[in-house]
Amino acid sequence: MRVGLLTREYPPDVYGGAGVHVEFLARELRALVDLEVHCWGEGRTDGVRRHRPWSALDGANDALRTFSVDLAMAAALEGREIVHSHTWYANLAGHLAKELYGIPHVMTAHSLEPLRPWKAEQLGSGYALSGWAEHTAVEAADAVIAVSAAMREDILGCYPALDPARVHVVHNGIDTRLYRPDPGTEALDRIGLDPSRPYVLFVGRITRQKGVPQLLRAVRGIDPAAQVVLCAGAPDTPEIEREFRELYEELSRVRAGVHWVPQMLPRPEVIQLLTHAAAFVCPSVYEPLGIVNLEAMACGTPVVASRVGGVPEVVEDGVTGVLVPVDDVFEQGLARALDSLLGDPEAARRMGEAGRERAVGVFGWDTVARRTVALYEEIRTQA
Incomplete structure (x- = not known):
């Protein structure tokens, strides 16, 4: 199965929980599917393609710059059989790929724009665009992954037109071999x-x-x-x-x-x-x-x-x-x-x-990855 994983954050540029999630999920998915990661940044390495905002938009509102990355990602996803986006920064790319190539779109909701009004301080009037991108992607997605049961309730509360059967809970994970007590000081x-x-x-x-x-x-x-x-x-x-x-x-x-x-x-x-x-x-x-x-x-x-x-x-x-x-x-x-x-x-x-x-x-990441792939397979059979 050829999967495109779409994200803003990816090592070495990880600054939040969504980036940590994608980093470890991608690591486990590589053993289970043909994975290509699309993220923000410069250059291309094995299995990872990086995209930067268009230079013509330097100085423009961050929401517009994000959309330019989404367009570049969507253009690069031809040949993938399923796309999986993370956060509003990549949701629109997943939605466009779904419409352009006729492939299923899975999105993981790490947070919801309607519940983060303080983002207006960061994005200004672009906050309306981030909310629009998320709304559009959520309601059209073949499956929405909530990282907790409480998050599932928030998703259905914010987007009542969404069919509850399309919202699945897959908790975040932790690598307990990496994160373990270290006596060093x-x-x-x-x-x-x-x-x-x-x-x-x-x-x-x-x-x-x-x-x-x-x-x-x-x-x-x-x-x-x-x-x-x-x-x-x-x-x-x-x-x-x-x-x-x-x-x-x-x-x-x-x-x-x-x-x-x-x-x-x-x-x-x-x-x-x-x-x-x-x-x-x-x-x-x-x-x-x-x-x-x-x-x-x-x-x-x-x-x-x-x-x-x-x-x-x-x-x-x-x-x-x-x-x-x-x-x-x-x-x-x-x-x-x-x-x-x-x-x-x-x-x-x-x-x-x-x-x-x-x-x-x-909370093992291997469990998270297996549940995620099972969802991919389920929606592919329904497509």
Whole structure:
């Protein structure tokens, strides 16, 4: 089966959960199908074709530049038997290939544009175009993959014209051979962490979706012995970056041991940081699943996370971590949950061990790939 996998992010240019998903899914799919990846970037290597926005659109709205990549991808997909797109950045390419070549289109929904109104800050009026592209692709797709059961409900709520029978749940996965506890401390030493003090860790983009401002306010009042490590980069807009910097500077004035790492760290360093954290914190206000929570669990670290979207399908409250409702006292709830783990290292250790066990037993990428190929085969027989 000749499959075209369409994505914005692909190694070495991965900055979010959707990119991580595609990276590992592609790795497993190569053993099962004839796979060609189409992504953003320059050049072509074995099994990967990269496309860049048209130079004539330099300086234009990002939505228009995205559409130019989608057109280039669609033109390059002739001869594929099925296309599988990820995020709105590639959904239109999948839809166009379906119409142009008469082949099935599968799309994985990692998030939904109607539920991310803050994207208007990044795209301006182009947000209407990103929503249009997603809407068009969703309603015409032969199959829509939701990364959690909660995400499936969101998809059907946002797009009621979509036949529920075409929406399938396939959870995100984790490579527990790669993400596993690492006793090394080189990354901690390089950042300048005090080995005698515990630390809480955040890893993610600077975006309103990830709840970063709420986190920076929440950790002001946690146990003063704890350090705070913020691996936070790729801001959506200059405005959100400016807000983050102001909150970070305020936090640094009221407590010691606050460390901001703005650059993307190599994966081995992230694994070391996850391994040694007293708690990993995911304060997202919108999260269809949250691969980063799986990464923390696989490294044996307890998770404090928002009770939103698909997060409760990953993090078992009171077993592998603590879930916090996103309500009027969300920031206080985050602080209490973090303090509960900082104050009880034995309970945190038990949760970390349970998280590792759950990650290994439930969320393997080989299972994700097999379920995905089974869906490809099902829709091909129906086409």
